[in-house]
Amino acid sequence: MSPHVAELLGAWALDACDDAEAATVEAHLEQCSDCRTEAAQLRSAAGWLALEQAMKPPPRLRQSILDEARRRRPPVAVRTLVEAYAGQVASLDSALRELTAQGWRRPDPRHGDMTGLIRHLYANDALLASDLALPLAATVPGDGAGGVYQVWRDQAQILIRGLDDRADLDQIVTLVGRDRHQPGPLRAALVQRAFETWVHLEDVRSLAITPSPEQVRRIVSLAVNLMPEALAARGVSRPGSCRLVLTGPASGEWTFPLGGQGTASGLALGMEASAFARLVANRRSPEALQYTVVGDHDLARRVLHVAALLGCD
CATH class of the missing domain: 1.20.120.450 (dinb family like domain)
Structure with a gap:
């Protein structure tokens, strides 16, 4: 178990985490069956605690506790x-x-x-x-x-x-x-x-070294946020949106607008998550990428070529 997640599980079970902390715990729970079991037990215990008559906490108590916790350790x-x-x-x-x-x-x-x-x-x-x-x-x-x-x-x-x-x-x-x-x-x-x-x-x-699923997901999210502006800058804007369906340890779905005005049938692209990350880094070409398409194949090819330009090189 990650030591950071271990510190947060009890607070998460009581809904006392902020949004970033809750997201960190929930991303970890997707990958770790041991932590999912412990989290379920803690949630169950928290549910029994909630059956007792609760006293309304003083105003700003939660915020003052969080402020003190953040003073003692980085968010x-x-x-x-x-x-x-x-x-x-x-x-x-x-x-x-x-x-x-x-x-x-x-x-x-x-x-x-x-x-x-x-x-x-x-x-x-x-x-x-x-x-x-x-x-x-x-x-x-x-x-x-x-x-x-x-x-x-x-x-x-x-x-x-x-x-x-x-x-x-x-x-x-x-x-x-x-x-x-x-x-x-x-x-x-x-x-x-x-x-x-x-x-x-x-x-x-000169070797393929895949980072953790959490890091791959952060890379994908960064790329998805940059795609609409990159598509517009290279004249690839179209009405509608693109659904990115990624597989493997960092699997998930992301959607980004294609930048054009109006409505149109959506585009869906599917591939392995770390392969998409290497595409964004311009370490894998769209032509060498194994992917699936639902929708306009020519538009899909152009979207992937834009994605390959997002890296720092």
Whole structure:
């Protein structure tokens, strides 16, 4: 059981969690049968407690308790997002330590070689740090894998340590894009930082490394939120909406508008969730993707091509 979920189960059973905490518990319960059993027992006990005559609590009691709890520990939403990013940083850090001098010179189709790839990742991390008024690590040297690695690692740690319980997840910062940046909330930027770090970990190791289902779902939600504007920018807007049906450990359904005015029959796309995440990262082409379509096949192809442009490269 996740220690964070373990801390929250009792409060969840009593409906004392806020929306973010409840969402975290419920996402975990979908995946963990042991926790579902314990949660059912706690809910049952809470139901028996509710049979007794209840006294009306003093006004603002719940809020004062939550305020004190948050003073003692970071809100679960902030901690969850920062720890997801920190976990990907740690994995990439471990992979970079194993690279030989020849490995650092291995060609990369987007950034020249592994040194260029990590320099690019540092720049995107530094952009978020700048938006948050956090310190910037030393300037990236023109050459030298060791210097590039160190400055990336320093900048990542500045982000991880600088985001605490005071972080405002609704603060507007810069979301990185392949051909253009755009404003968005900090919560989306943290998902993006974990997403890009995971993608570049796959680049470094030349292996498919699927993150946790919770992280994949956050990546999918970020992509879905960006799709309407991306479709409009590339002239693919159509009346109606698209239903995205994803399978695998991160299975679920998401719907986003296609951006056009009026009504039309909907489009439905089905595929494996981590495959969609790799499509969004431009690590899998629409032509190589296995997917199903209900509706206009040509429109589906165009939507998938737009999705492949959402990544940070």
